[in-house]
Amino acid sequence: MKLYYSPGACSLASHIILNEINVDFDLVRVDLKTHKTEKGADYYEINPKGYVPALEINPGLILTENVAILPFLAQHDPKQDLIPPSGLGRAKVLEWLGYLNSELHDAYAVFFGAPLNDDAKAKGYAEVDRLLSYIDNAIGESDNDYLVDDNFGPADAYLFVLTNWSKAIGHDLTPYANINALCKKVAERQSVQIAMRDEGLIP
Numbered sequence: 001m002k003l004y005y006s007p008g009a010c011s012l013a014s015h016i017i018l019n020e021i022n023v024d025f026d027l028v029r030v031d032l033k034t035h036k037t038e039k040g041a042d043y044y045e046i047n048p049k050g051y052v053p054a055l056e057i058n059p060g061l062i063l064t065e066n067v068a069i070l071p072f073l074a075q076h077d078p079k080q081d082l083i084p085p086s087g088l089g090r091a092k093v094l095e096w097l098g099y100l101n102s103e104l105h106d107a108y109a110v111f112f113g114a115p116l117n118d119d120a121k122a123k124g125y126a127e128v129d130r131l132l133s134y135i136d137n138a139i140g141e142s143d144n145d146y147l148v149d150d151n152f153g154p155a156d157a158y159l160f161v162l163t164n165w166s167k168a169i170g171h172d173l174t175p176y177a178n179i180n181a182l183c184k185k186v187a188e189r190q191s192v193q194i195a196m197r198d199e200g201l202i203p
């Protein structure tokens with residue numbers, strides 16, 4: 001398999017799950033400004049959508065979208081319990097992935113587009129805070145160690161990657177004790193440390 005990624009972007013969640021499963025994979029860095037790969041190929045030729053992540057499963061067979069790639073990778077080795085194979089447990093993982101993708105990812109993404117004036121920034125932070133408050137409460141009200149059950153899974157990796165963007169946008173994450181506790185556990189996983197090191201995010 002081959003993962004097209006950009007350092008610290010949402011593709012980091014797929015990179016983490018690739019490190020969790022027993023599979024050989026290559027990484028191809030994409031410059032999201034020029035839409036060229038590290039070898040100078042036109043990324044639009046590989047993924048016409050132009051964004052990362054894109055997963056090449058076999059030569060020429062490309063899967064895109066976080067909500068598709070993450071469960072696909074997580075189910076690779078059922079023994080690892082990264083995602084329930086079916087039923088309500090799996091639906092709960094998809095519910096979190098959908099929420100993170102269409103709500104929280106979008107709320108952070110506002111800060112990575114055209115520069116924002118003070119008013120737009122304040123609105124952007126308020127929206128991120130609204131969504132994080134919901135997530136923090138949901139974690140607090142559940143007895144689970146992770147978002148869905150007591151097993152780490154793709155939704156936890158995605159939440160970790162998105163909240164990691166708070167630093168980049170000057171957003172204060174400290175009020176969210178439950179999110180911080182969960183993300184601390186995620187950060188300590190070997191798969192995460194290796195992915196962050198390989199993307200040049202930590203030494």
Ligand SMILES: N[C@@H](CCC(=O)N[C@@H](CS)C(=O)NCC(=O)O)C(=O)O
Nearest residue numbers: 009010032050051052053065066067
């Ligand atoms: N709907 C896509 C969105 C992916 C996305 O927003 N990727 C960002 C990085 S986090 C990106 O590549 N942006 C550059 C671009 O859109 O050209 C998904 O969930 O996979």
